[in-house]
Amino acid sequence: KQEVTQIPAALSVPEGENLVLNCSFTDSAIYNLQWFRQDPGKGLTSLLLIQSSQREQTSGRLNASLDKSSGRSTLYIAASQPGDSATYLCAVRPITGFQKLVFGTGTRLLVSP
Amino acid sequence: DTEVTQTPKHLVMGMTNKKSLKCEQHMGHRAMYWYKQKAKKPPELMFVYSYEKLSINESVPSRFSPECPNSSLLNLHLHALQPEDSALYLCASSPPGGPGSYNEQFFGPGTRLTVL
Secondary structure, three states, X not given: OOOEEEEOOEEEEEOOOOEEEEEEEOXXXXXXXXXXXXXXXXXXXXXXXXEOOOOEEEEOOEEEEEEOOOOEEEEEEOOOOHXXXXXXXXXXEEOOOOOOOEEOOOEEEEEEO | OOOEEEEOOEEEEOOOOEEEEEEEEOOOOOEEEEEEEOOOOOOEEEEEEEOOEXXXXXXXXXXXXXXXXXXXXXXXXXXXXXXXXXXXXXXXXXXXXXXXXXOOOEEOOXXXXXXX
């Protein structure tokens, strides 16, 4: 059974720092991995989608990498801003049961001015 | 149009009420999903519709009844809910999936449901 873990569970940093969020999954048989952002009480916003054949994706200050063989993905946020404060979720789409995303437990990020 | 919309944003209902949640997308996606999310937890999948047919029911109690009238619209009918059903209900959509397909999932803003 696919399990997805995110470390750390919470992170507090001052504005301007570069930071890394980690996501690990137990089964490497995946189609893709997706990173989301969720503000309190709101829906999920898709940040980046990495296909299983890709190593990384970039969007603005965000860079996500994927090492499928080791079951790991990282989300790198450059020059963090208070507006980046949110919960970040990673989710994998397994090859078996591909209609179901398997979510990680999330990392709550607080960026202080 | 690149968004998923949900109505209402907030809903308060009693245990004997009947209400419905609505979700709409106009991206041409043929897979639509209902999720339930409790505070500080990741979303939990409830139902998946593929080409307007129910393809996954994650053993959801019958007091939740999904409906997909057309390819753009997804409803969730609620009846005789319990206080523990209070949660954020999220709708999502994606291009049709299958072996070899790589589909990004897009979420709506959610409906905050409170059952008294």
